[in-house]
Amino acid sequence: MSPIHSILGVRRRLLARQQPSVVIWIPATLIGLTAFLPLLYLLIRTVGLGNDAWDILFRTRTLVILGNTAVLTAIVTAASTAIAVPVACSRYGQTFLSDERGQC
Amino acid sequence: MTALSLVVPSYIGGFVIVAALGPRGMFQSLLSKLFNIEHLPEIYGLPGAALTLTLLSYPYILLTVRSALWGMDPALEEASRSLGYSRWATFWKVTIPQLRPAISVGALLVGLYTLSDFGAVSLLRFDSFTRVIYLAYQSSFDRGIAAALSLLLVLVALMLLMLEAWTRGRSRYYRSDSGSPRALRPIALGVWRWPALAFCGVVVILALALPMAVLGYWMVRGMQAGQSLDLAWTPMMNSIYVSGLAAVITVAASVPVAVLAVRYPSRLSGFVERSAYIGFALPGIVVSLGLVFFGVRYAPLLYQTLMMLVIAYVILLLPQAIGAVKSSFLQVSPRMEEAALSLGRRPMQIMVRVTLPLIRTGMLAGAGLMFLTAMKELPATLLLSPIGFKTLATTIWSATEEAFFTRAATSAILLVLVSSVPMAFLTLRESGRKG
Secondary structure (H helix, E strand, O other): OOHHHHHHHHHHHHHHOOOOOHHHHHHHHHHHHHHHHHHHHHHHHHHHOOHHHHHHHOOHHHHHHHHHHHHHHHHHHHHHHHHHHHHHHHHHHHHHHHHOHHHO | OHHHHHHOOHHHHHHHHHHHHOOOOHHHHHHHHHHOOOOOOOOOOHHHHHHHHHHHHHHHHHHHHHHHHHOOOHHHHHHHHHOOOOHHHHHHHHHHHHHHHHHHHHHHHHHHHHHHOOHHHHHOOOOOHHHHHHHHHHOOOOHHHHHHHHHHHHHHHHHHHHHHHHHHOOOOOOOOOOOOOOOOOOOOOHHHHHHHHHHHHHHHHHHHHHHHHHHHHHHHHHHHOOOOOHHHHHHHHHHHHHHHHHHHHHHHHHHHHHHHHHHOOOHHHHHHHHHHHHHHOOOHHHHHHHHHHHHHHHOOOOOOOHHHHHHHHHHHHHHHHHHHHHHHHOOOOHHHHHHHHHOOOOHHHHHHHHHHHHOHHHHHHHHHHHHHHHHHOOHHHHHHOOOOOOOHHHHHHHHHHOOOHHHHHHHHHHHHHHHHHHHHHHHHHHHHHHO
């Protein structure tokens, strides 16, 4: 093969690279779809309940659980912030304290 | 050191709290010996769950806030002081607003962690979504309810994500000019040093020393009672086997997605990548419940096999794996691949001979992380393990539920030991790179 032909060959293949090969995109798409699988089946199952689904969602018990979860999340987030921010600030104070002891 | 508690899975945290503060726990037996006190305030329910989850998840905020503090320009605080604000006012008006994005990102992580947590809430018997979903699923008449509640939980998680984006708002946090970065001056804490130190001390004791003391205490008691380690041996091998399998498959599965996302950006590849990230917002119990429904209805051959459990792990771990593989992929110059192409190699050969060796370290580190996360995973393991297949995680969980504290402690110590191996490997690699 003459040099000019081999260069053309490389260019052609470089252009072909713009399209992913089958070996790449088929598994990638399959993996993307698999990740959706659980959500899809929960949806199917819930829709399959028909009107019962609405009854379940608007029962007092569901609202209690929703409230419980919300309260827990709020408390944990607030308490974590209350612990973490002072600890972070005091730690950065301390580190510099030890670095530049002369100035303190 | 304070960040170490991130390594402790929530059911070990729950176990520690139950074993220390619960009925028949360490604290109570101590008090009843000393003061004849028979009843402690109830630890089950909201107080216990909130305490456990707070101690486990505050490092998320600590880490984000700390890195934001390091990047902050002290000139802003100095300007505020020079304009006559006191230290306290400066802290509230200048420092805190600058830290707001870091706090809200950390709080989002904590919120998502709390929403999707199953181990702590189930051990401490607090009826939040994950526990109710699990109980509804187990009672098997109510599986439809479990599905509906799972979808509701997903909705709540999405709302949390949107809330975080909303609090961040449209403020700008960068400077209009680059300025000159310099080190922060320390603040002399003076008398305040002692309360500050005491506060940090209490946190460290609760989050670190307490778990170790509790685990050690029950382990020693178990050995005194002549309990052998054999009970935990099979679960440990099972844990290692299934987590290893999940780690390898997840990393392998993330390679095509990463290749697609990095080398062929298009609408389709963007969609594939985003859908692979879905596991990040889905609690483990939701993913595994969906897979249970799928398995029972459409894949009875797969249902009740290890493969099903591994698929659940892969879905849950994929976001982490893609992140790791993608970041090392981005460092591989496409020129390298083009050079191989010009030398007459076919694209697949290039993939195997050039690209994969270059991203090998990134893949290994990713696999180590996946292994750790899979080891600690509880809800999917509980729902999807074949009958009779026990891992360390499920052993700790069921032993704590039945108040077999010694067995739980032994397994918990084994779990921490086994997961510290890849952890040490990862840290060593990190420090080796710096040196």
